[in-house]
Amino acid sequence: NAGVTQTPKFRILKIGQSMTLQCTQDMNHNYMYWYRQDPGMGLKLIYYSVGAGITDKGEVPNGYNVSRSTTEDFPLRLELAAPSQTSVYFCASSSSPGGHQPQHFGDGTRLSIL
Amino acid sequence: QKEVEQNSGPLSVPEGAIASLNCTYSDRGSQSFFWYRQYSGKSPELIMSIYSNGDKEDGRFTAQLNKASQYVSLLIRDSQPSDSATYLCAVNRDDKIIFGKGTRLHILP
Numbered sequence: 001n002a003g004v005t006q007t008p009k010f011r012i013l014k015i016g017q018s019m020t021l022q023c024t025q026d027m028n029h030n031y032m033y034w035y036r037q038d039p040g041m042g043l044k045l046i047y048y049s050v051g052a053g054i055t056d057k058g059e060v061p062n063g064y065n066v067s068r069s070t071t072e073d074f075p076l077r078l079e080l081a082a083p084s085q086t087s088v089y090f091c092a093s094s095s096s097p098g099g100h101q102p103q104h105f106g107d108g109t110r111l112s113i114l
Numbered sequence: 115q116k117e118v119e120q121n122s123g124p125l126s127v128p129e130g131a132i133a134s135l136n137c138t139y140s141d142r143g144s145q146s147f148f149w150y151r152q153y154s155g156k157s158p159e160l161i162m163s164i165y166s167n168g169d170k171e172d173g174r175f176t177a178q179l180n181k182a183s184q185y186v187s188l189l190i191r192d193s194q195p196s197d198s199a200t201y202l203c204a205v206n207r208d209d210k211i212i213f214g215k216g217t218r219l220h221i222l223p
Contacts, residue, residue: 090158103211
């Protein structure tokens with residue numbers, strides 16, 4: 001059971017570099033989410049998608065971009081990495097709208113910006 | 115007022131005792147409530163969901179919801195060392211789920 005798969009698991013970037021965090025799910029879920037989690041903090045929503053071709057901003061979207069060309073994939077792009085983006089990033093998916101069903105999480109990507 | 119509030123802890127509970135975790139939320143329109151467990155360095159794992167007022171039991175876990183008081187809690191009976199983790203309360207708002215900062219639970223052997 002693959003569920004939600006995130007790559008890479010770890011990455012170190014230099015300030016100003018760009019990268020894409022990959023997320024794919026094999027559960028045919030329409031709803032996908034990107035969160036960041038800073039040390040000792042809860043999860044903050046960056047972007048979410050309710051289906052292929054549809055994305056929307058969450059609480060902390062600045063400095064990030066997303067796309068959703070297929071149901072399975074929801075990549076997160078950092079264009080100009082900044083130290084404030086050092087965090088653990090989690091991708092999640094859900095089968096139903098309105099937050100009425102729980103979210104299934106990937107294992108996370110630990111990103112450091114130096 | 116924060117949307118989802120939890121005491122950050124740590125909450126220390128002797129092994130075998132009942133651990134009680136609490137959460138309050140601000141949006142009266144919320145209809146779905148979740149408790150996730152997160153071990154250090156791992157991703158959140160769903161342990162309970164509750165959608166209507168009252169209690170919901172699953173093994174050693176009981177979730178309690180009081181919409182009038184905007185309060186949701188999680189009870190863990192017969193606490194085990196393996197229950198030591200951070201517990202995240204999550205509440206829906208429209209198409210999104212909003213997470214609290216989590217409560218760190220430490221079960222004392």
